[in-house]
Amino acid sequence: MGNVGAEAEEGVMAKDFFWSYTDEPHASRRKQILAKYPQIRDLFGPDPLAFVKIACVVSLQLWTATILHDSGWLKIxxxxxxxxSFLNHNLFLAIHELSHNLAFSTPVYNRWLGIFANLPIGVPMSVTFQKYHLEHHRFQGVDGIDMDIPSHTEGHVVTNILAKSIWVVLQLFFYAFRPLFLNPKPRDFGSYLILSTFVGGGMHPMAGHFISEHYVFNPHQETYSYYGPLNLMTWSVGYHNEHHDFPRIPGNKLHKVKEIAPEYYDDISSYKSWSQVIYMYIMDRTVGPYSRMKRKASKSSTTTKKDE
Known part of the structure:
Protein backbone atom coordinates (compact mmCIF):
# COMPACT_ATOMS: atom_id res chain seq x y z
CA MET A 1 0.00 0.00 0.00
CA GLY A 2 2.99 2.34 -0.25
CA ASN A 3 3.00 5.27 2.19
CA VAL A 4 -0.56 4.76 3.44
CA GLY A 5 -1.06 6.14 6.92
CA ALA A 6 2.56 7.12 7.62
CA GLU A 7 1.77 10.74 8.38
CA ALA A 8 -1.49 9.90 10.15
CA GLU A 9 0.34 7.61 12.56
CA GLU A 10 2.60 10.53 13.48
CA GLY A 11 -0.37 12.84 14.14
CA VAL A 12 0.41 15.09 11.17
CA MET A 13 -1.84 15.90 8.22
CA ALA A 14 -0.64 14.23 5.02
CA LYS A 15 1.13 16.47 2.50
CA ASP A 16 0.55 14.11 -0.41
CA PHE A 17 -2.00 11.52 -1.40
CA PHE A 18 -1.80 7.96 -0.14
CA TRP A 19 -0.40 5.92 -3.02
CA SER A 20 -1.44 2.35 -3.64
CA TYR A 21 0.50 -0.01 -5.89
CA THR A 22 -2.31 -2.53 -6.21
CA ASP A 23 -5.47 -2.43 -8.32
CA GLU A 24 -8.67 -1.05 -6.81
CA PRO A 25 -10.27 -3.64 -4.51
CA HIS A 26 -13.75 -3.93 -5.98
CA ALA A 27 -13.10 -5.97 -9.13
CA SER A 28 -11.47 -8.84 -7.25
CA ARG A 29 -14.14 -8.83 -4.52
CA ARG A 30 -16.86 -8.80 -7.18
CA LYS A 31 -15.43 -11.97 -8.73
CA GLN A 32 -15.16 -13.69 -5.36
CA ILE A 33 -18.74 -12.83 -4.36
CA LEU A 34 -20.24 -13.83 -7.71
CA ALA A 35 -18.38 -17.13 -7.62
CA LYS A 36 -19.81 -17.89 -4.18
CA TYR A 37 -23.24 -16.28 -4.61
CA PRO A 38 -24.19 -16.30 -8.34
CA GLN A 39 -27.78 -15.40 -7.41
CA ILE A 40 -26.61 -11.81 -6.91
CA ARG A 41 -26.78 -11.45 -10.69
CA ASP A 42 -30.57 -11.59 -10.31
CA LEU A 43 -30.37 -8.16 -8.66
CA PHE A 44 -28.88 -6.54 -11.76
CA GLY A 45 -31.06 -4.24 -13.82
CA PRO A 46 -33.22 -1.09 -13.61
CA ASP A 47 -35.46 0.04 -10.77
CA PRO A 48 -38.99 0.11 -12.27
CA LEU A 49 -40.13 2.79 -9.81
CA ALA A 50 -37.25 5.17 -10.46
CA PHE A 51 -39.23 7.41 -12.83
CA VAL A 52 -42.14 7.72 -10.40
CA LYS A 53 -39.86 8.57 -7.46
CA ILE A 54 -37.97 11.20 -9.46
CA ALA A 55 -41.16 12.74 -10.86
CA CYS A 56 -42.63 13.08 -7.36
CA VAL A 57 -39.54 14.81 -5.95
CA VAL A 58 -39.17 17.15 -8.94
CA SER A 59 -42.85 18.10 -8.76
CA LEU A 60 -42.74 18.70 -5.01
CA GLN A 61 -39.60 20.83 -5.24
CA LEU A 62 -40.88 22.97 -8.11
CA TRP A 63 -44.22 23.41 -6.32
CA THR A 64 -42.40 24.51 -3.17
CA ALA A 65 -40.35 27.01 -5.16
CA THR A 66 -43.54 28.40 -6.66
CA ILE A 67 -45.28 29.01 -3.34
CA LEU A 68 -42.12 30.63 -1.89
CA HIS A 69 -41.47 33.06 -4.73
CA ASP A 70 -42.74 36.09 -2.77
CA SER A 71 -41.34 35.04 0.62
CA GLY A 72 -38.59 36.80 2.53
CA TRP A 73 -34.99 35.65 2.44
CA LEU A 74 -35.02 34.21 5.96
CA LYS A 75 -38.04 32.01 5.24
CA ILE A 76 -36.56 30.88 1.92
CA SER A 85 -31.87 20.58 0.60
CA PHE A 86 -33.03 17.00 1.20
CA LEU A 87 -35.04 17.01 -2.02
CA ASN A 88 -32.29 18.47 -4.19
CA HIS A 89 -29.70 16.12 -2.74
CA ASN A 90 -32.08 13.26 -3.42
CA LEU A 91 -32.22 14.41 -7.05
CA PHE A 92 -28.44 14.73 -7.22
CA LEU A 93 -28.19 11.10 -6.15
CA ALA A 94 -30.98 10.16 -8.55
CA ILE A 95 -28.71 11.50 -11.30
CA HIS A 96 -25.97 9.29 -9.87
CA GLU A 97 -28.34 6.33 -10.17
CA LEU A 98 -29.22 7.28 -13.74
CA SER A 99 -25.54 7.56 -14.69
CA HIS A 100 -25.47 3.76 -14.28
CA ASN A 101 -28.62 3.39 -16.45
CA LEU A 102 -30.63 2.05 -13.51
CA ALA A 103 -34.04 3.48 -14.42
CA PHE A 104 -34.39 2.18 -18.00
CA SER A 105 -32.65 -0.49 -20.05
CA THR A 106 -32.25 1.99 -22.91
CA PRO A 107 -29.42 4.42 -22.01
CA VAL A 108 -30.85 7.46 -23.79
CA TYR A 109 -34.00 7.30 -21.65
CA ASN A 110 -31.86 7.48 -18.53
CA ARG A 111 -30.11 10.53 -19.96
CA TRP A 112 -33.40 12.33 -20.60
CA LEU A 113 -34.70 11.44 -17.16
CA GLY A 114 -31.44 12.78 -15.73
CA ILE A 115 -32.02 16.11 -17.46
CA PHE A 116 -35.53 16.18 -15.98
CA ALA A 117 -34.21 15.36 -12.50
CA ASN A 118 -31.67 18.16 -12.94
CA LEU A 119 -34.33 20.87 -13.31
CA PRO A 120 -34.70 21.85 -9.62
CA ILE A 121 -30.95 21.65 -8.96
CA GLY A 122 -30.39 24.92 -10.80
CA VAL A 123 -26.99 23.98 -12.27
CA PRO A 124 -26.91 21.81 -15.42
CA MET A 125 -24.72 18.81 -14.57
CA SER A 126 -26.47 15.52 -15.28
CA VAL A 127 -24.91 14.73 -18.67
CA THR A 128 -21.39 15.76 -17.67
CA PHE A 129 -21.67 13.97 -14.33
CA GLN A 130 -22.18 10.61 -16.04
CA LYS A 131 -18.96 10.92 -18.03
CA TYR A 132 -16.82 11.65 -14.99
CA HIS A 133 -18.60 9.30 -12.62
CA LEU A 134 -18.20 6.23 -14.82
CA GLU A 135 -14.49 7.02 -15.00
CA HIS A 136 -14.45 7.13 -11.18
CA HIS A 137 -15.71 3.53 -11.17
CA ARG A 138 -13.48 2.21 -13.91
CA PHE A 139 -10.35 4.06 -12.81
CA GLN A 140 -10.87 4.46 -9.05
CA GLY A 141 -7.98 6.46 -7.64
CA VAL A 142 -6.04 6.62 -10.91
CA ASP A 143 -3.98 9.81 -11.05
CA GLY A 144 -5.25 12.33 -13.58
CA ILE A 145 -8.42 10.39 -14.43
CA ASP A 146 -10.50 9.98 -11.26
CA MET A 147 -11.94 13.47 -10.72
CA ASP A 148 -13.58 12.45 -7.44
CA ILE A 149 -10.21 13.11 -5.77
CA PRO A 150 -9.31 16.65 -4.60
CA SER A 151 -6.70 18.64 -6.47
CA HIS A 152 -3.22 19.48 -5.17
CA THR A 153 -4.37 23.08 -4.73
CA GLU A 154 -7.10 21.93 -2.34
CA GLY A 155 -4.57 19.78 -0.50
CA HIS A 156 -2.14 22.68 -0.02
CA VAL A 157 -4.78 25.23 1.05
CA VAL A 158 -7.17 23.16 3.19
CA THR A 159 -4.85 22.42 6.10
CA ASN A 160 -6.63 23.48 9.31
CA ILE A 161 -10.02 23.37 11.01
CA LEU A 162 -11.21 26.74 9.62
CA ALA A 163 -10.15 25.92 6.07
CA LYS A 164 -11.73 22.46 6.28
CA SER A 165 -14.99 23.97 7.56
CA ILE A 166 -15.11 26.37 4.60
CA TRP A 167 -14.22 23.53 2.25
CA VAL A 168 -17.08 21.40 3.60
CA VAL A 169 -19.55 24.27 3.07
CA LEU A 170 -18.35 24.66 -0.53
CA GLN A 171 -17.59 21.00 -1.27
CA LEU A 172 -20.40 20.56 -3.79
CA PHE A 173 -18.89 23.33 -5.89
CA PHE A 174 -15.41 21.80 -5.67
CA TYR A 175 -16.98 18.47 -6.63
CA ALA A 176 -18.82 20.00 -9.60
CA PHE A 177 -16.19 22.37 -10.98
CA ARG A 178 -12.95 20.44 -10.24
CA PRO A 179 -13.25 18.34 -13.44
CA LEU A 180 -13.66 21.46 -15.59
CA PHE A 181 -10.18 22.61 -14.58
CA LEU A 182 -8.32 19.32 -14.16
CA ASN A 183 -9.80 17.13 -16.90
CA PRO A 184 -12.06 19.18 -19.19
CA LYS A 185 -14.14 17.34 -21.77
CA PRO A 186 -16.01 18.57 -24.85
CA ARG A 187 -19.23 20.13 -23.67
CA ASP A 188 -21.87 17.77 -24.73
CA PHE A 189 -36.91 28.91 -10.18
CA GLY A 190 -34.80 31.15 -8.71
CA SER A 191 -33.21 31.66 -5.33
CA TYR A 192 -34.89 28.81 -3.46
CA LEU A 193 -33.72 26.12 -5.87
CA ILE A 194 -30.12 27.38 -5.91
CA LEU A 195 -30.09 27.67 -2.12
CA SER A 196 -31.48 24.15 -1.77
CA THR A 197 -28.61 22.86 -3.89
CA PHE A 198 -25.97 24.96 -2.13
CA VAL A 199 -26.90 24.19 1.49
CA GLY A 200 -27.70 20.55 0.70
CA GLY A 201 -24.19 20.05 -0.62
CA GLY A 202 -22.37 21.79 2.23
CA MET A 203 -22.59 21.62 6.01
CA HIS A 204 -25.54 19.29 5.83
CA PRO A 205 -26.10 15.69 7.00
CA MET A 206 -26.75 14.35 3.52
CA ALA A 207 -23.54 15.90 2.17
CA GLY A 208 -21.55 13.72 4.53
CA HIS A 209 -21.57 11.02 1.86
CA PHE A 210 -19.10 13.03 -0.23
CA ILE A 211 -16.53 12.54 2.54
CA SER A 212 -17.58 9.15 3.87
CA GLU A 213 -17.33 7.29 0.56
CA HIS A 214 -13.58 7.39 -0.12
CA TYR A 215 -11.71 9.59 2.38
CA VAL A 216 -9.14 7.46 4.17
CA PHE A 217 -9.77 7.33 7.91
CA ASN A 218 -8.60 3.71 8.13
CA PRO A 219 -5.13 3.50 6.51
CA HIS A 220 -5.91 0.16 4.88
CA GLN A 221 -9.34 0.91 3.37
CA GLU A 222 -10.32 3.26 0.56
CA THR A 223 -14.10 2.77 0.21
CA TYR A 224 -16.57 2.97 3.11
CA SER A 225 -20.27 2.21 3.45
CA TYR A 226 -22.83 4.07 5.56
CA TYR A 227 -25.66 2.04 7.11
CA GLY A 228 -28.06 4.63 8.43
CA PRO A 229 -31.58 6.02 7.90
CA LEU A 230 -30.60 8.63 5.30
CA ASN A 231 -30.16 5.83 2.79
CA LEU A 232 -33.95 6.00 2.46
CA MET A 233 -33.62 9.47 0.91
CA THR A 234 -30.39 8.99 -1.03
CA TRP A 235 -31.01 6.00 -3.29
CA SER A 236 -28.98 3.92 -0.81
CA VAL A 237 -25.73 5.51 -1.96
CA GLY A 238 -24.49 4.79 1.56
CA TYR A 239 -24.04 1.15 0.54
CA HIS A 240 -20.94 2.33 -1.24
CA ASN A 241 -18.73 -0.73 -1.06
CA GLU A 242 -21.67 -2.73 -2.36
CA HIS A 243 -22.26 -0.13 -5.09
CA HIS A 244 -18.65 -0.20 -6.29
CA ASP A 245 -18.65 -3.97 -6.18
CA PHE A 246 -21.86 -4.13 -8.23
CA PRO A 247 -22.58 -0.88 -10.13
CA ARG A 248 -25.34 -2.59 -12.12
CA ILE A 249 -27.50 -3.15 -9.05
CA PRO A 250 -29.97 -0.30 -8.35
CA GLY A 251 -29.96 1.41 -4.98
CA ASN A 252 -33.20 -0.18 -3.80
CA LYS A 253 -31.56 -3.63 -3.96
CA LEU A 254 -28.05 -2.88 -2.68
CA HIS A 255 -28.96 -3.89 0.87
CA LYS A 256 -29.60 -7.40 -0.44
CA VAL A 257 -25.93 -7.73 -1.43
CA LYS A 258 -24.91 -7.30 2.20
CA GLU A 259 -27.65 -9.69 3.30
CA ILE A 260 -26.53 -12.39 0.85
CA ALA A 261 -22.78 -11.99 1.40
CA PRO A 262 -22.37 -10.46 4.88
CA GLU A 263 -18.91 -11.93 5.45
CA TYR A 264 -17.49 -9.58 2.79
CA TYR A 265 -18.81 -6.42 4.46
CA ASP A 266 -19.30 -6.98 8.20
CA ASP A 267 -15.59 -6.89 9.03
CA ILE A 268 -14.64 -3.69 7.19
CA SER A 269 -15.07 -0.18 8.60
CA SER A 270 -18.41 1.56 7.99
CA TYR A 271 -20.41 4.51 9.31
CA LYS A 272 -23.79 5.03 10.95
CA SER A 273 -23.83 8.85 10.82
CA TRP A 274 -22.88 11.18 7.98
CA SER A 275 -22.99 14.15 10.37
CA GLN A 276 -20.36 12.44 12.49
CA VAL A 277 -18.20 11.92 9.41
CA ILE A 278 -18.27 15.67 8.68
CA TYR A 279 -17.33 16.41 12.30
CA MET A 280 -14.50 13.84 12.18
CA TYR A 281 -13.17 15.30 8.94
CA ILE A 282 -13.08 18.85 10.28
CA MET A 283 -11.71 18.11 13.74
CA ASP A 284 -9.19 15.35 12.96
CA ARG A 285 -5.93 17.19 12.31
CA THR A 286 -4.49 14.21 10.43
CA VAL A 287 -7.27 14.18 7.82
CA GLY A 288 -7.62 16.57 4.87
CA PRO A 289 -8.04 16.69 1.07
CA TYR A 290 -4.92 14.56 0.65
CA SER A 291 -6.59 11.74 2.63
CA ARG A 292 -7.46 9.88 -0.55
CA MET A 293 -5.98 6.83 -2.23
CA LYS A 294 -4.32 7.30 -5.61
CA ARG A 295 -2.70 4.84 -8.01
CA LYS A 296 -0.90 5.03 -11.30
CA ALA A 297 -2.70 3.87 -14.41
CA SER A 298 -2.03 0.22 -15.26
CA LYS A 299 -3.14 -2.18 -17.95
CA SER A 300 -5.46 -3.98 -15.54
CA SER A 301 -7.04 -0.76 -14.29
CA THR A 302 -7.95 0.33 -17.81
CA THR A 303 -9.54 -2.96 -18.78
CA THR A 304 -13.30 -2.86 -19.20
CA LYS A 305 -14.97 -4.79 -16.41
CA LYS A 306 -17.71 -7.17 -17.54
CA ASP A 307 -19.98 -6.73 -14.54
CA GLU A 308 -19.94 -2.91 -14.45
Whole structure:
Protein backbone atom coordinates (compact mmCIF):
# COMPACT_ATOMS: atom_id res chain seq x y z
CA MET A 1 0.00 0.00 0.00
CA GLY A 2 2.99 2.34 -0.25
CA ASN A 3 3.00 5.27 2.19
CA VAL A 4 -0.56 4.76 3.44
CA GLY A 5 -1.06 6.14 6.92
CA ALA A 6 2.56 7.12 7.62
CA GLU A 7 1.77 10.74 8.38
CA ALA A 8 -1.49 9.90 10.15
CA GLU A 9 0.34 7.61 12.56
CA GLU A 10 2.60 10.53 13.48
CA GLY A 11 -0.37 12.84 14.14
CA VAL A 12 0.41 15.09 11.17
CA MET A 13 -1.84 15.90 8.22
CA ALA A 14 -0.64 14.23 5.02
CA LYS A 15 1.13 16.47 2.50
CA ASP A 16 0.55 14.11 -0.41
CA PHE A 17 -2.00 11.52 -1.40
CA PHE A 18 -1.80 7.96 -0.14
CA TRP A 19 -0.40 5.92 -3.02
CA SER A 20 -1.44 2.35 -3.64
CA TYR A 21 0.50 -0.01 -5.89
CA THR A 22 -2.31 -2.53 -6.21
CA ASP A 23 -5.47 -2.43 -8.32
CA GLU A 24 -8.67 -1.05 -6.81
CA PRO A 25 -10.27 -3.64 -4.51
CA HIS A 26 -13.75 -3.93 -5.98
CA ALA A 27 -13.10 -5.97 -9.13
CA SER A 28 -11.47 -8.84 -7.25
CA ARG A 29 -14.14 -8.83 -4.52
CA ARG A 30 -16.86 -8.80 -7.18
CA LYS A 31 -15.43 -11.97 -8.73
CA GLN A 32 -15.16 -13.69 -5.36
CA ILE A 33 -18.74 -12.83 -4.36
CA LEU A 34 -20.24 -13.83 -7.71
CA ALA A 35 -18.38 -17.13 -7.62
CA LYS A 36 -19.81 -17.89 -4.18
CA TYR A 37 -23.24 -16.28 -4.61
CA PRO A 38 -24.19 -16.30 -8.34
CA GLN A 39 -27.78 -15.40 -7.41
CA ILE A 40 -26.61 -11.81 -6.91
CA ARG A 41 -26.78 -11.45 -10.69
CA ASP A 42 -30.57 -11.59 -10.31
CA LEU A 43 -30.37 -8.16 -8.66
CA PHE A 44 -28.88 -6.54 -11.76
CA GLY A 45 -31.06 -4.24 -13.82
CA PRO A 46 -33.22 -1.09 -13.61
CA ASP A 47 -35.46 0.04 -10.77
CA PRO A 48 -38.99 0.11 -12.27
CA LEU A 49 -40.13 2.79 -9.81
CA ALA A 50 -37.25 5.17 -10.46
CA PHE A 51 -39.23 7.41 -12.83
CA VAL A 52 -42.14 7.72 -10.40
CA LYS A 53 -39.86 8.57 -7.46
CA ILE A 54 -37.97 11.20 -9.46
CA ALA A 55 -41.16 12.74 -10.86
CA CYS A 56 -42.63 13.08 -7.36
CA VAL A 57 -39.54 14.81 -5.95
CA VAL A 58 -39.17 17.15 -8.94
CA SER A 59 -42.85 18.10 -8.76
CA LEU A 60 -42.74 18.70 -5.01
CA GLN A 61 -39.60 20.83 -5.24
CA LEU A 62 -40.88 22.97 -8.11
CA TRP A 63 -44.22 23.41 -6.32
CA THR A 64 -42.40 24.51 -3.17
CA ALA A 65 -40.35 27.01 -5.16
CA THR A 66 -43.54 28.40 -6.66
CA ILE A 67 -45.28 29.01 -3.34
CA LEU A 68 -42.12 30.63 -1.89
CA HIS A 69 -41.47 33.06 -4.73
CA ASP A 70 -42.74 36.09 -2.77
CA SER A 71 -41.34 35.04 0.62
CA GLY A 72 -38.59 36.80 2.53
CA TRP A 73 -34.99 35.65 2.44
CA LEU A 74 -35.02 34.21 5.96
CA LYS A 75 -38.04 32.01 5.24
CA ILE A 76 -36.56 30.88 1.92
CA UNK A 77 -33.26 30.01 3.59
CA UNK A 78 -34.94 28.07 6.41
CA UNK A 79 -37.16 26.06 4.06
CA UNK A 80 -34.21 25.47 1.73
CA UNK A 81 -32.01 24.08 4.52
CA UNK A 82 -34.54 21.99 6.41
CA UNK A 83 -36.62 20.79 3.44
CA UNK A 84 -35.45 21.66 -0.05
CA SER A 85 -31.87 20.58 0.60
CA PHE A 86 -33.03 17.00 1.20
CA LEU A 87 -35.04 17.01 -2.02
CA ASN A 88 -32.29 18.47 -4.19
CA HIS A 89 -29.70 16.12 -2.74
CA ASN A 90 -32.08 13.26 -3.42
CA LEU A 91 -32.22 14.41 -7.05
CA PHE A 92 -28.44 14.73 -7.22
CA LEU A 93 -28.19 11.10 -6.15
CA ALA A 94 -30.98 10.16 -8.55
CA ILE A 95 -28.71 11.50 -11.30
CA HIS A 96 -25.97 9.29 -9.87
CA GLU A 97 -28.34 6.33 -10.17
CA LEU A 98 -29.22 7.28 -13.74
CA SER A 99 -25.54 7.56 -14.69
CA HIS A 100 -25.47 3.76 -14.28
CA ASN A 101 -28.62 3.39 -16.45
CA LEU A 102 -30.63 2.05 -13.51
CA ALA A 103 -34.04 3.48 -14.42
CA PHE A 104 -34.39 2.18 -18.00
CA SER A 105 -32.65 -0.49 -20.05
CA THR A 106 -32.25 1.99 -22.91
CA PRO A 107 -29.42 4.42 -22.01
CA VAL A 108 -30.85 7.46 -23.79
CA TYR A 109 -34.00 7.30 -21.65
CA ASN A 110 -31.86 7.48 -18.53
CA ARG A 111 -30.11 10.53 -19.96
CA TRP A 112 -33.40 12.33 -20.60
CA LEU A 113 -34.70 11.44 -17.16
CA GLY A 114 -31.44 12.78 -15.73
CA ILE A 115 -32.02 16.11 -17.46
CA PHE A 116 -35.53 16.18 -15.98
CA ALA A 117 -34.21 15.36 -12.50
CA ASN A 118 -31.67 18.16 -12.94
CA LEU A 119 -34.33 20.87 -13.31
CA PRO A 120 -34.70 21.85 -9.62
CA ILE A 121 -30.95 21.65 -8.96
CA GLY A 122 -30.39 24.92 -10.80
CA VAL A 123 -26.99 23.98 -12.27
CA PRO A 124 -26.91 21.81 -15.42
CA MET A 125 -24.72 18.81 -14.57
CA SER A 126 -26.47 15.52 -15.28
CA VAL A 127 -24.91 14.73 -18.67
CA THR A 128 -21.39 15.76 -17.67
CA PHE A 129 -21.67 13.97 -14.33
CA GLN A 130 -22.18 10.61 -16.04
CA LYS A 131 -18.96 10.92 -18.03
CA TYR A 132 -16.82 11.65 -14.99
CA HIS A 133 -18.60 9.30 -12.62
CA LEU A 134 -18.20 6.23 -14.82
CA GLU A 135 -14.49 7.02 -15.00
CA HIS A 136 -14.45 7.13 -11.18
CA HIS A 137 -15.71 3.53 -11.17
CA ARG A 138 -13.48 2.21 -13.91
CA PHE A 139 -10.35 4.06 -12.81
CA GLN A 140 -10.87 4.46 -9.05
CA GLY A 141 -7.98 6.46 -7.64
CA VAL A 142 -6.04 6.62 -10.91
CA ASP A 143 -3.98 9.81 -11.05
CA GLY A 144 -5.25 12.33 -13.58
CA ILE A 145 -8.42 10.39 -14.43
CA ASP A 146 -10.50 9.98 -11.26
CA MET A 147 -11.94 13.47 -10.72
CA ASP A 148 -13.58 12.45 -7.44
CA ILE A 149 -10.21 13.11 -5.77
CA PRO A 150 -9.31 16.65 -4.60
CA SER A 151 -6.70 18.64 -6.47
CA HIS A 152 -3.22 19.48 -5.17
CA THR A 153 -4.37 23.08 -4.73
CA GLU A 154 -7.10 21.93 -2.34
CA GLY A 155 -4.57 19.78 -0.50
CA HIS A 156 -2.14 22.68 -0.02
CA VAL A 157 -4.78 25.23 1.05
CA VAL A 158 -7.17 23.16 3.19
CA THR A 159 -4.85 22.42 6.10
CA ASN A 160 -6.63 23.48 9.31
CA ILE A 161 -10.02 23.37 11.01
CA LEU A 162 -11.21 26.74 9.62
CA ALA A 163 -10.15 25.92 6.07
CA LYS A 164 -11.73 22.46 6.28
CA SER A 165 -14.99 23.97 7.56
CA ILE A 166 -15.11 26.37 4.60
CA TRP A 167 -14.22 23.53 2.25
CA VAL A 168 -17.08 21.40 3.60
CA VAL A 169 -19.55 24.27 3.07
CA LEU A 170 -18.35 24.66 -0.53
CA GLN A 171 -17.59 21.00 -1.27
CA LEU A 172 -20.40 20.56 -3.79
CA PHE A 173 -18.89 23.33 -5.89
CA PHE A 174 -15.41 21.80 -5.67
CA TYR A 175 -16.98 18.47 -6.63
CA ALA A 176 -18.82 20.00 -9.60
CA PHE A 177 -16.19 22.37 -10.98
CA ARG A 178 -12.95 20.44 -10.24
CA PRO A 179 -13.25 18.34 -13.44
CA LEU A 180 -13.66 21.46 -15.59
CA PHE A 181 -10.18 22.61 -14.58
CA LEU A 182 -8.32 19.32 -14.16
CA ASN A 183 -9.80 17.13 -16.90
CA PRO A 184 -12.06 19.18 -19.19
CA LYS A 185 -14.14 17.34 -21.77
CA PRO A 186 -16.01 18.57 -24.85
CA ARG A 187 -19.23 20.13 -23.67
CA ASP A 188 -21.87 17.77 -24.73
CA PHE A 189 -36.91 28.91 -10.18
CA GLY A 190 -34.80 31.15 -8.71
CA SER A 191 -33.21 31.66 -5.33
CA TYR A 192 -34.89 28.81 -3.46
CA LEU A 193 -33.72 26.12 -5.87
CA ILE A 194 -30.12 27.38 -5.91
CA LEU A 195 -30.09 27.67 -2.12
CA SER A 196 -31.48 24.15 -1.77
CA THR A 197 -28.61 22.86 -3.89
CA PHE A 198 -25.97 24.96 -2.13
CA VAL A 199 -26.90 24.19 1.49
CA GLY A 200 -27.70 20.55 0.70
CA GLY A 201 -24.19 20.05 -0.62
CA GLY A 202 -22.37 21.79 2.23
CA MET A 203 -22.59 21.62 6.01
CA HIS A 204 -25.54 19.29 5.83
CA PRO A 205 -26.10 15.69 7.00
CA MET A 206 -26.75 14.35 3.52
CA ALA A 207 -23.54 15.90 2.17
CA GLY A 208 -21.55 13.72 4.53
CA HIS A 209 -21.57 11.02 1.86
CA PHE A 210 -19.10 13.03 -0.23
CA ILE A 211 -16.53 12.54 2.54
CA SER A 212 -17.58 9.15 3.87
CA GLU A 213 -17.33 7.29 0.56
CA HIS A 214 -13.58 7.39 -0.12
CA TYR A 215 -11.71 9.59 2.38
CA VAL A 216 -9.14 7.46 4.17
CA PHE A 217 -9.77 7.33 7.91
CA ASN A 218 -8.60 3.71 8.13
CA PRO A 219 -5.13 3.50 6.51
CA HIS A 220 -5.91 0.16 4.88
CA GLN A 221 -9.34 0.91 3.37
CA GLU A 222 -10.32 3.26 0.56
CA THR A 223 -14.10 2.77 0.21
CA TYR A 224 -16.57 2.97 3.11
CA SER A 225 -20.27 2.21 3.45
CA TYR A 226 -22.83 4.07 5.56
CA TYR A 227 -25.66 2.04 7.11
CA GLY A 228 -28.06 4.63 8.43
CA PRO A 229 -31.58 6.02 7.90
CA LEU A 230 -30.60 8.63 5.30
CA ASN A 231 -30.16 5.83 2.79
CA LEU A 232 -33.95 6.00 2.46
CA MET A 233 -33.62 9.47 0.91
CA THR A 234 -30.39 8.99 -1.03
CA TRP A 235 -31.01 6.00 -3.29
CA SER A 236 -28.98 3.92 -0.81
CA VAL A 237 -25.73 5.51 -1.96
CA GLY A 238 -24.49 4.79 1.56
CA TYR A 239 -24.04 1.15 0.54
CA HIS A 240 -20.94 2.33 -1.24
CA ASN A 241 -18.73 -0.73 -1.06
CA GLU A 242 -21.67 -2.73 -2.36
CA HIS A 243 -22.26 -0.13 -5.09
CA HIS A 244 -18.65 -0.20 -6.29
CA ASP A 245 -18.65 -3.97 -6.18
CA PHE A 246 -21.86 -4.13 -8.23
CA PRO A 247 -22.58 -0.88 -10.13
CA ARG A 248 -25.34 -2.59 -12.12
CA ILE A 249 -27.50 -3.15 -9.05
CA PRO A 250 -29.97 -0.30 -8.35
CA GLY A 251 -29.96 1.41 -4.98
CA ASN A 252 -33.20 -0.18 -3.80
CA LYS A 253 -31.56 -3.63 -3.96
CA LEU A 254 -28.05 -2.88 -2.68
CA HIS A 255 -28.96 -3.89 0.87
CA LYS A 256 -29.60 -7.40 -0.44
CA VAL A 257 -25.93 -7.73 -1.43
CA LYS A 258 -24.91 -7.30 2.20
CA GLU A 259 -27.65 -9.69 3.30
CA ILE A 260 -26.53 -12.39 0.85
CA ALA A 261 -22.78 -11.99 1.40
CA PRO A 262 -22.37 -10.46 4.88
CA GLU A 263 -18.91 -11.93 5.45
CA TYR A 264 -17.49 -9.58 2.79
CA TYR A 265 -18.81 -6.42 4.46
CA ASP A 266 -19.30 -6.98 8.20
CA ASP A 267 -15.59 -6.89 9.03
CA ILE A 268 -14.64 -3.69 7.19
CA SER A 269 -15.07 -0.18 8.60
CA SER A 270 -18.41 1.56 7.99
CA TYR A 271 -20.41 4.51 9.31
CA LYS A 272 -23.79 5.03 10.95
CA SER A 273 -23.83 8.85 10.82
CA TRP A 274 -22.88 11.18 7.98
CA SER A 275 -22.99 14.15 10.37
CA GLN A 276 -20.36 12.44 12.49
CA VAL A 277 -18.20 11.92 9.41
CA ILE A 278 -18.27 15.67 8.68
CA TYR A 279 -17.33 16.41 12.30
CA MET A 280 -14.50 13.84 12.18
CA TYR A 281 -13.17 15.30 8.94
CA ILE A 282 -13.08 18.85 10.28
CA MET A 283 -11.71 18.11 13.74
CA ASP A 284 -9.19 15.35 12.96
CA ARG A 285 -5.93 17.19 12.31
CA THR A 286 -4.49 14.21 10.43
CA VAL A 287 -7.27 14.18 7.82
CA GLY A 288 -7.62 16.57 4.87
CA PRO A 289 -8.04 16.69 1.07
CA TYR A 290 -4.92 14.56 0.65
CA SER A 291 -6.59 11.74 2.63
CA ARG A 292 -7.46 9.88 -0.55
CA MET A 293 -5.98 6.83 -2.23
CA LYS A 294 -4.32 7.30 -5.61
CA ARG A 295 -2.70 4.84 -8.01
CA LYS A 296 -0.90 5.03 -11.30
CA ALA A 297 -2.70 3.87 -14.41
CA SER A 298 -2.03 0.22 -15.26
CA LYS A 299 -3.14 -2.18 -17.95
CA SER A 300 -5.46 -3.98 -15.54
CA SER A 301 -7.04 -0.76 -14.29
CA THR A 302 -7.95 0.33 -17.81
CA THR A 303 -9.54 -2.96 -18.78
CA THR A 304 -13.30 -2.86 -19.20
CA LYS A 305 -14.97 -4.79 -16.41
CA LYS A 306 -17.71 -7.17 -17.54
CA ASP A 307 -19.98 -6.73 -14.54
CA GLU A 308 -19.94 -2.91 -14.45
Missing amino acids: LMVAYFFG
